[in-house]
Amino acid sequence: MTLKAQDDYDAIIVGSGAAGGMCAYVLACSGVKVLMLEAGRDYDPVSETPMFQLPFDAPLRAAGTPEKPFGFYDATVDGGWRVPGEPYSSADGTDFLWWRARMLGGRTNHWGRISLRMGEYDFKPRSRDGLGFDWPMSYEDIEPYYDKTEALIGVYGSNEGLENTPNSSPGVLLPPPAPRAEELLTQKVCRERLDIPVVPAHLAILTQPLEADRIARMLWPNNEMAQRVTAESMRARAACYYATPCGRGCSIKANFQSPTVLLPPATATGNLDIITNAMVREVTVDTNGRATGVHYIDKDTRLEEHVSARVVILTASACESARILLNSKSSLFPDGLGNGNGLVGKYVMDTVGAGVQGQIPALENMPPHNADGASAMHLYMPWWLYQDQARGQLDFARGYHIEFGGGRKMPGFGSFGGIEPLTMGSYGQSFKDDCRRYYGSFLGFAGRGEMIPNDDCYCEIDPEQVDEWGIPTLRFHWTWSDHELNQARHMQETFGEIIETMGGQVLGTIHDDGADAIAKPGEIIHEVGGVIMGDDPSRSVLNEFCQSWEVDNLFVADGGCFVSNADKNPTLSIMAIAWRASDYIVGQMNQRNL
Amino acid sequence: MATRSRNSDRDRRLDNSSKHRSELPVMGAVSMDRRQALKVIAIAAATPTLVSCKPSEEAPEALLTSASTSNPKARGDAWDPDLLAPTVLWERSLTSDELQSLAVLCDVIIPADDRSQSASQLGAHDFIDEWVSAPYEANQSDKIVVREGLVWLDSEAVRRFGEATRFRDLAPDQRIAICDEICYLPNARPELEAAALFFDKVRDLTSTAFWTTPEGMEDLQYVGNVPLPRWDPPPLEVLRHIGLE
Known part of the structure; x- marks a missing residue:
């Protein structure tokens, strides 16, 4: 390739998703010269997003395929459970699914935008119930970064003051959209008859334009350049117009994606260079054991390149960052970089998932009205049984929240599949009338619960496989504990109870055995851990600022650093933690410690 | 950018x-x-x-x-x-003979009425051709189900109504006599299980094909996918409908 990256970068960031984008934004705004390497292709949501296109216009009416598991219009490019040319494997008895997205912005282009803060309990789980690990920081340490992240990316929601469900500071959240009809009905039944709270969800979608100048000044009080690029970027984002699904990306930048929210202000500083199609293989070190840069494969030329910097920051996603460390072997680090205690790859966690669908007669024959809304849910149920759990009344230790939805959404592939139990096999005019009657009356409930890290869930280098670029690949191991299985069973029982209390009928099976109810490991796409942080170098890979204990100019600032995986979807926390780590890096650079 | x-x-x-x-x-x-x-x-x-x-x-x-x-x-x-x-x-892979039979079956499943056209008028048989021709394992397996099912329909037509009779040439009540026995798997006789699975598959695909067309969405009175200046609570008649007024 003709490009030779300069060798005067302060920092190399590997990956351009939630963590990489945030690190690039904070560092570039702070005057740090950054080179970002992204393994996938360049991607621009403004020009590439299929806004308003119909399933009718797509192959297979936009049904999921092996290459596009979430449907044709999903934003993901070169990603999904499989990536062309980049295999992974599972040990016997394990069926781990690893979702990747090889594109600028990574998985932020596809994600659900659900932005829930971890609470005070979530940072000290071991202190509460003796299981798993405590974080080396507390909620108070990360709270200012939650505020800053929410203000920067734009999150709608409300402050309800519920247990372990933190409020945001005044002036941070955007107003939540009014609930849809089916959400209101569910809320009424859950509140009045089941004592389950149903409150506004928190999603990274703009319900009104951001107050660019106020927020920019709040985020960067003494940094005019950062204020300018931040405010300019915010002014280029429009509020949601409540049409077309967020998972396609957003050409008007109303939702959060790294390429529309984090990378534009970062590049506007002039301090960020980005190389796409750059597949990082390993971090290089000098004879003193300090990181010097990274080797990457240029996917266009298939040539190996090396770039150097004072600091290397891995934000390639939890398992990919672990893979890079494990592949960074040298005489000083024969088992991989930062892996002297053998903990790299250990304690991988996903979210516990289980779901139930129901049909609700009260929602049949609804007067026609627009029920699209802000693409995803307007309401959700935060975990409500902390006290029962503390009293030992449940047979699982950690909580889950409920995501739900349905109603009169755009008809899509399979919208009327599996309704024979209701129609008794009707066809002809009666089937046509049945579809009209049942349209909009289906509701789906999905639990998202906390998994407790265990010794049997980890990834390692598969000694028998390399990817298309010659890089050794990962092999996964997985065993759920009873905490997860019992929780999944409890989810399904709860959803069945909600559906029946609403006067509805469960479609499908509610399983007695949690092992039949639980989603496959990796299937919820919340895999975190594997490069855990801690306050003891012998029992963790990173300190609380995502800094390697062994190599002080090496950081892993993505979900790999998580030591627990609360039911709160991890992306918001990944960004807040990455911002905190970035502030620390800037401070250490200013003090000449890096 | x-x-x-x-x-x-x-x-x-x-x-x-x-x-x-x-x-x-x-x-x-x-x-x-x-x-x-x-x-x-x-x-x-x-x-x-x-x-x-x-x-x-x-x-x-x-x-x-x-x-x-x-x-x-x-x-x-x-x-x-x-x-x-x-x-x-x-490429599509069904023959024109298969497509003709499929079009008739699609219309047995979703006929025209005063609100919208029939499934085949909106191209449901063509969508099924697209579906079973896709190179994925599940789709290839559906192709076998559809092809065998179409052959079965004709052989059943011959068995019941005489030689040189094809399903698509039967009178409406003759088609219904066959379909009534395969339209609901739990009620189908054991020897008709494969035929019932075929019918279910074609019904699912026909329904996707029909309701995802612009005309099908209009029939269902789906009124979204348009940009709105703001998001309002549900209309009063909707709240009334679910008892939340």
């Missing part, structure tokens, strides 16, 4: 990289024959509404004029299809 590569030569090469990348083992790219580029509802069509709902001081023009109809960044294969100008990457 949100990003820039470090020099423009590289940008050009990125855009021209499709030949190189097509050497990857890309599933589904069995045929690059392109169907007509399908109609795209461009964001430009929504622009007037959008402009009127934005605060006047913050309406960057660039946001409102991204009316692309194709995407030069996309390679166009199954992993990176052109989402703005979708094309089907494989």
Whole structure:
């Protein structure tokens, strides 16, 4: 390739998703010269997003395929459970699914935008119930970064003051959209008859334009350049117009994606260079054991390149960052970089998932009205049984929240599949009338619960496989504990109870055995851990600022650093933690410690 | 644009990289024959509404004029299809004889009435051809189900109504006599289980094909997928309908 990256970068960031984008934004705004390497292709949501296109216009009416598991219009490019040319494997008895997205912005282009803060309990789980690990920081340490992240990316929601469900500071959240009809009905039944709270969800979608100048000044009080690029970027984002699904990306930048929210202000500083199609293989070190840069494969030329910097920051996603460390072997680090205690790859966690669908007669024959809304849910149920759990009344230790939805959404592939139990096999005019009657009356409930890290869930280098670029690949191991299985069973029982209390009928099976109810490991796409942080170098890979204990100019600032995986979807926390780590890096650079 | 590569030569090469990348083992790219580029509802069509709902001081023009109809960044294969100008990457595979029989069956499942046309009038049989011709394992397996089922329908027509009779030539009440026995798996006789599974498959595919057309969505009175100036609570008659007034 003709490009030779300069060798005067302060920092190399590997990956351009939630963590990489945030690190690039904070560092570039702070005057740090950054080179970002992204393994996938360049991607621009403004020009590439299929806004308003119909399933009718797509192959297979936009049904999921092996290459596009979430449907044709999903934003993901070169990603999904499989990536062309980049295999992974599972040990016997394990069926781990690893979702990747090889594109600028990574998985932020596809994600659900659900932005829930971890609470005070979530940072000290071991202190509460003796299981798993405590974080080396507390909620108070990360709270200012939650505020800053929410203000920067734009999150709608409300402050309800519920247990372990933190409020945001005044002036941070955007107003939540009014609930849809089916959400209101569910809320009424859950509140009045089941004592389950149903409150506004928190999603990274703009319900009104951001107050660019106020927020920019709040985020960067003494940094005019950062204020300018931040405010300019915010002014280029429009509020949601409540049409077309967020998972396609957003050409008007109303939702959060790294390429529309984090990378534009970062590049506007002039301090960020980005190389796409750059597949990082390993971090290089000098004879003193300090990181010097990274080797990457240029996917266009298939040539190996090396770039150097004072600091290397891995934000390639939890398992990919672990893979890079494990592949960074040298005489000083024969088992991989930062892996002297053998903990790299250990304690991988996903979210516990289980779901139930129901049909609700009260929602049949609804007067026609627009029920699209802000693409995803307007309401959700935060975990409500902390006290029962503390009293030992449940047979699982950690909580889950409920995501739900349905109603009169755009008809899509399979919208009327599996309704024979209701129609008794009707066809002809009666089937046509049945579809009209049942349209909009289906509701789906999905639990998202906390998994407790265990010794049997980890990834390692598969000694028998390399990817298309010659890089050794990962092999996964997985065993759920009873905490997860019992929780999944409890989810399904709860959803069945909600559906029946609403006067509805469960479609499908509610399983007695949690092992039949639980989603496959990796299937919820919340895999975190594997490069855990801690306050003891012998029992963790990173300190609380995502800094390697062994190599002080090496950081892993993505979900790999998580030591627990609360039911709160991890992306918001990944960004807040990455911002905190970035502030620390800037401070250490200013003090000449890096 | 949100990003820039470090020099423009590289940008050009990125855009021209499709030949190189097509050497990857890309599933589904069995045929690059392109169907007509399908109609795209461009964001430009929504622009007037959008402009009127934005605060006047913050309406960057660039946001409102991204009316692309194709995407030069996309390679166009199954992993990176052109989402703005979708094309089907494989050939149809059912015979015209099979398609004629399928069209009749689709209309037995969803006939025309005073609100909308029949399934075959909206191309349901053609969609099923697209579906069973796709190169994926599940679709290939559905092709066997559909083909065997169509043969079974004709053989059943012969068995019941005489030689040289095809299902599609039967009178409506004769078709119903056959379909009534295979329309609901739990009630189907054991020897008709395969036929019932076939009927269920075609009913599912017909229903997807029919209700996802613009006419089908209009029949259901789906009124979304339009930009709104703001999001309002449900209308009063909706709240009344669910007892939440």
